[in-house]
Amino acid sequence: MDRTPDTVAAVDWEAHCREAVAAYDAATTTAELEEAHVHYLGRKAALPQALRGVRDRETGMTLNAGRRTIEEAEAEARTRLDRGAVAGDYDVTLPGEAPRRGRLHLITQIRREVEDVFLGLGYEVVDGREVETTHYNFDALNFPGWHPARSPGDSFFLDETRVLRTETSPSQIRTMEERGGPPIYMITTGRVYRRENVDATHTQTFHQVEGLAIDEGITLADLKGTLLHFMRAIFGPERRVRFRTHYFPFTEPSIEPDVSCFLCDGAGCSVCKHSGWLEMGGAGMVDPALFEFVDASAYDPEKVSGFAFGLGLERIALLRHGLPDIRLLWANDLRVLGQF
């Protein structure tokens, strides 16, 4: 015999609903609210069960009305508790926990700054490659066979003909080949690799900026003016630049540029080792032999001339920020890198 109607009839649903509403009103935690839900509206609760077995319309309407009442009580309780949680559990006026913001590595910042300076002079920024052939890294740059950089003791060779570039200068050759003739005003920036003993001023991977200007009538004075502009942009408007003679296989004449010390302005201090000057890299007039290697008809050494330079980005960073050790730039210590 089906006893559901009797059971349904036997329950005082009004009292049941009052009890439910009171339970929801009394709930002070989400756990209590969930408990009331299980008890009055859950799958096994009396009223929903009764609703499932209902046969006559009248009882159905009564039970449905009761369920709505209970559901409303539940919604109210939920809103009340949610609001209470906001007001009671935490103080919305306290400053939030700011997510830690990342930032660009100091070398990346300097690289971009350097690129900006030369873009401002109308130079292009071109990409080079880190794995080079010995042709581009040495031969086409006029490196003599005996040059120590050609030995596995100084450079990282992948095999007989491939090497991790030891400088950004190979991009001079690649750019001249690609452009097929003057004018060229380009820089390239990136990593270079040398088998160094690592110490406070040497790492086996570091960054350079390489510049190349090829046109008719370019002189050493243009090189000096360009580097002066660059040094002033990086180290301040009062800087002076001087050239010392030097040797590089791919420039003739070759020089090393110095910039007057930005800290003491030449008077002598610990940054410039009391010389008043800071050594900044290498430069010179492009050796006509390079034009011959690339294409002497496109770059006629009688008409075309150019200058080139190569500077270390780490050196700029160390000098400008007074960093005592180049390895700090590679240690990934946020206490250091976070300062820039």
Ligand code: DAH
């Ligand atoms: N490649 C040289 C080095 O790594 C730097 C350099 C010197 C680059 C003279 C040049 C240059 O373009 O003309 O030591």
